[in-house]
Amino acid sequence: MSEHLRAKLTRRTFLQTTATAGSGLAAASLLGAERAAAEGPDLKPESVVLFQGDSITDAGRDKKGGSPNDAAGLGRGYPFLLGGALLADYPEKRLTVYNRGISGNKVPDLAARWQQDAIDLEPAILSILIGVNDIWHKLGGHYSGTVADYETGYRELLQRSLKELPGARIVVCEPFVLRCGAVNESWFPEFDQRRAVARKLAEELRLDFVPFQSMFDAAARLARPAYWAGDGVHPTLAGHALMTKTWREVVGI
Amino acid sequence: MSEHLRAKLTRRTFLQTTATAGSGLAAASLLGAERAAAEGPDLKPESVVLFQGDSITDAGRDKKGGSPNDAAGLGRGYPFLLGGALLADYPEKRLTVYNRGISGNKVPDLAARWQQDAIDLEPAILSILIGVNDIWHKLGGHYSGTVADYETGYRELLQRSLKELPGARIVVCEPFVLRCGAVNESWFPEFDQRRAVARKLAEELRLDFVPFQSMFDAAARLARPAYWAGDGVHPTLAGHALMTKTWREVVGI
Numbered sequence: 001m002s003e004h005l006r007a008k009l010t011r012r013t014f015l016q017t018t019a020t021a022g023s024g025l026a027a028a029s030l031l032g033a034e035r036a037a038a039e040g041p042d043l044k045p046e047s048v049v050l051f052q053g054d055s056i057t058d059a060g061r062d063k064k065g066g067s068p069n070d071a072a073g074l075g076r077g078y079p080f081l082l083g084g085a086l087l088a089d090y091p092e093k094r095l096t097v098y099n100r101g102i103s104g105n106k107v108p109d110l111a112a113r114w115q116q117d118a119i120d121l122e123p124a125i126l127s128i129l130i131g132v133n134d135i136w137h138k139l140g141g142h143y144s145g146t147v148a149d150y151e152t153g154y155r156e157l158l159q160r161s162l163k164e165l166p167g168a169r170i171v172v173c174e175p176f177v178l179r180c181g182a183v184n185e186s187w188f189p190e191f192d193q194r195r196a197v198a199r200k201l202a203e204e205l206r207l208d209f210v211p212f213q214s215m216f217d218a219a220a221r222l223a224r225p226a227y228w229a230g231d232g233v234h235p236t237l238a239g240h241a242l243m244t245k246t247w248r249e250v251v252g253i
Numbered sequence: 254m255s256e257h258l259r260a261k262l263t264r265r266t267f268l269q270t271t272a273t274a275g276s277g278l279a280a281a282s283l284l285g286a287e288r289a290a291a292e293g294p295d296l297k298p299e300s301v302v303l304f305q306g307d308s309i310t311d312a313g314r315d316k317k318g319g320s321p322n323d324a325a326g327l328g329r330g331y332p333f334l335l336g337g338a339l340l341a342d343y344p345e346k347r348l349t350v351y352n353r354g355i356s357g358n359k360v361p362d363l364a365a366r367w368q369q370d371a372i373d374l375e376p377a378i379l380s381i382l383i384g385v386n387d388i389w390h391k392l393g394g395h396y397s398g399t400v401a402d403y404e405t406g407y408r409e410l411l412q413r414s415l416k417e418l419p420g421a422r423i424v425v426c427e428p429f430v431l432r433c434g435a436v437n438e439s440w441f442p443e444f445d446q447r448r449a450v451a452r453k454l455a456e457e458l459r460l461d462f463v464p465f466q467s468m469f470d471a472a473a474r475l476a477r478p479a480y481w482a483g484d485g486v487h488p489t490l491a492g493h494a495l496m497t498k499t500w501r502e503v504v505g506i
Binding site for chain 1: 345
């Protein structure tokens with residue numbers, strides 16, 4: 001088999017694997033795509049799209065004011081890439097895209113600022129990626145929250161969002177790590193338990209679920225883990241761009 | 254006709270128009286897509302992709318060192334978005350992506366730094382967007398280069414690139430403006446003459462040509478010009494994301 005052909009086949013397997021990750025592993029993840037196929041993109045005119053989370057979402061955004069949709073205020077990560085793609089693809093919708101991720105945040109940090117940084121923005125699409133600091137800070141001795149605390153706190157946050165934002169589409173993004181950098185065996189099995197919580201909550205509450213861990217597991221078979229996330233936690237540009245593709249496939253917009 | 258249906262039809266027209274802009278208006282623009290269809294993506298392993306130009310390309314990139322493929326070093330514009338998309342889509346190629354755009358540059362500025370900032374990087378794909386300052390600085394009284402100077406200087410730059418970089422794929426991006434902000438009637442017809450030069454050179458030298466002006470003209474029928482470029486010259490995130498889509502369609506990777 002030629003190098004060229006092998007590369008093509010590997011590539012096809014990769015694409016199929018990531019597609020499977022987006023549709024097969026979690027029943028919840030199908031909701032978005034099915035809805036989009038049935039109804040067209042679920043975006044009313046002037047919808048607000050909000051990205052919430054920790055440093056992965058924050059991605060170095062400029063927090064000193066700036067209007068939504070502004071490049072600097074969206075950081076250099078998947079919210080910037082997704083914001084750009086949605087603004088370019090749906091100009092007639094006049095979307096407003098916010099990034100409100102803050103580095104270092106855990107579930108209780110989101111809860112403390114949820115009114116002003118989520119509910120008050122009245123998002124039509126609310127995408128949340130939270131969980132890696134809930135374990136990372138615990139491993140570092142700066143936090144004592146358990147897996148059960150993560151589940152309880154995250155469920156409360158999602159239930160509150162469902163109640164306060166009727167009609168909003170809530171997207172639960174799976175926390176993920178790559179096996180490199182700061183990530184070692186001490187993270188497991190607890191990290192996997194926390195990932196399972198995020199999926200369970202999405203299924204329980206019938207929310208969209210973006211399986212980032214399966215996506216990165218497949219990607220790490222094509223390029224070394226650090227290609228996707230140098231320290232195992234914070235994605236590179238390549239990692240953020242891959243997240244962007246998978247998010248769009250799952251959410252269907 | 255319902256609002257929903259009208260939006261859908263408008264949208265379809267927009268997509269068809271941008272697709273046409275990418276394939277119909279310039280024979281040169283077909284070269285890339287045809288080659289890609291015939292041979293697959295024209296990307297050898299470890300290829301270097303280089304974006305060259307002025308502030309539109311620069312887009313606030315961090316020039317203090319940093320490695321290629323690094324998010325900050327790629328700015329917040331189309332080179333960042335394209336870099337991310339290519340790095341995510343072709344992990345097995347181990348691409349190296351550079352942004353070497355510098356704000357305020359005109360053709361003679363590129364020529365002065367072409368050896369170290371283009372030839373020495375040995376790009377397999379060299380994408381160039383230059384021309385708006387050649388007229389803007391002239392309108393402001395800071396430059397006296399004519400349309401003929403633009404043509405002569407740009408042709409020399411491209412011929413030098415073809416000679417020094419055999420096998421490289423050179424992508425000529427059409428200079429563009431939106432009718433808002435700093436752009437008024439004083440720009441015309443000279444701006445159109447300069448755009449025509451870029452297209453003519455691409456056709457003459459059989460290079461890929463990305464028709465950004467036709468793309469933005471179509472886009473400005475769906476959202477006001479400032480949605481795509483606040484000052485008429487520098488694209489918003491939405492504008493950069495639209496450029497990214499069209500570049501990929503034309504170049505076929």
